[in-house]
Amino acid sequence: NRIMATLIELANASHINSPESAVANIVAIGRYLGFRVSEYAQTQQNKVDYHVYASGTRVIKAFIMTDWVFRDANREKINIVGLIRTPLARIYEQIVSLSVTWRIQKNRRNNQAIQLRKDSSVPLVCPVYNALQIVLRKLRIDRDNLSMPLCMCSKKLTSSPFYLTAKKVADVLQKAVRKIQPSIDKAELSRYTAHSLRVWAAVLLDEQGKQPTFIQSRLRWVGDSFRMYLRDTPRMNELHRDALSAGSQEIVEIVSHLHDGTVDNNTMDSTYQDDMD
Numbered sequence: 059n060r061i062m063a064t065l066i067e068l069a070n071a072s073h074i075n076s077p078e079s080a081v082a083n084i085v086a087i088g089r090y091l092g093f094r095v096s097e098y099a100q101t102q103q104n105k106v107d108y109h110v111y112a113s114g115t116r117v118i119k120a121f122i123m124t125d126w127v128f129r130d131a132n133r134e135k136i137n138i139v140g141l142i143r144t145p146l147a148r149i150y151e152q153i154v155s156l157s158v159t160w161r162i163q164k165n166r167r168n169n170q171a172i173q174l175r176k177d178s179s180v181p182l183v184c185p186v187y188n189a190l191q192i193v194l195r196k197l198r199i200d201r202d203n204l205s206m207p208l209c210m211c212s213k214k215l216t217s218s219p220f221y222l223t224a225k226k227v228a229d230v231l232q233k234a235v236r237k238i239q240p241s242i243d244k245a246e247l248s249r250y251t252a253h254s255l256r257v258w259a260a261v262l263l264d265e266q267g268k269q270p271t272f273i274q275s276r277l278r279w280v281g282d283s284f285r286m287y288l289r290d291t292p293r294m295n296e297l298h299r300d301a302l303s304a305g306s307q308e309i310v311e312i313v314s315h316l317h318d319g320t321v322d323n324n325t326m327d328s329t330y331q332d333d334m335d
Contacts (some may be wrong), residue, residue: 065230068234069285077226077230080210083189084192086187087174087185089174091277092260094164096286097120098120098222099209104219106115106207106221122161122204123208125225126159126208128153128157129153142194150178154176156189166202172276200219206291235247260277
């Protein structure tokens with residue numbers, strides 16, 4: 059959460075088309091959907107990454123405009139292109155949900171779609187709000203290429219746009235981490251990459267006690283390989299502690315009663331009793 063907050067801080071200190079703003083937006087959505095790098099970033103700033111089928115057909119790997127559909131309270135599609143001159147807040151008010159479609163994915167479940175509901179209580183980190191900013195940025199700086207990858211940015215507010223790359227995402231993420239931990243060593247810092255979004259999403263759901271089937275479904279895992287990303291995080295440490303807190307308190311109370319000789323041996327927990335003769 060500290061990293062997300064710092065990314066937002068970096069974005070606020072920059073302009074709306076900056077790499078910092080683009081990364082803050084994609085991370086805000088990625089913490090919900092666990093994007094793979096190829097789904098939102100390119101290898102090079104000025105070149106599009108394609109998947110080439112055996113037939114020779116080429117398909118853009120990353121999201122394009124038509125992959126993200128915003129809907130209103132009546133489940134009607136909202137034409138964002140027609141609202142380009144409308145203030146961001148007014149467009150956001152109309153939106154209730156965002157449907158994200160993967161035309162192509164690593165697990166071969168092509169054309170899979172997942173819907174996200176708007177969280178208007180926290181717009182700064184609402185995935186729908188951040189997705190809207192990505193779409194509006196595309197319309198502002200690359201409107202003539204709407205069939206090409208969605209995630210764009212520019213060095214200066216009015217300079218030529220370029221595609222968001224995995225390297226640029228890593229650069230901004232590491233910039234945020236260094237701001238939080240100025241003395242972090244180089245090896246540890248290098249672990250923060252564009253792939254971190256997928257790791258982060260799995261960890262967040264696991265920390266909230268979500269079942270493996272829920273994590274698999276929402277983050278599009280075919281098997282249980284997501285388990286390799288689950289970490290011994292501070293939040294997991296706290297949950298582990300809290301899960302045993304009632305038992306710990308009971309032990310303290312028993313010790314107190316043993317000291318004053320008032321313990322009732324008949325109330326002993328049978329969990330650890332050996333039933334064998």
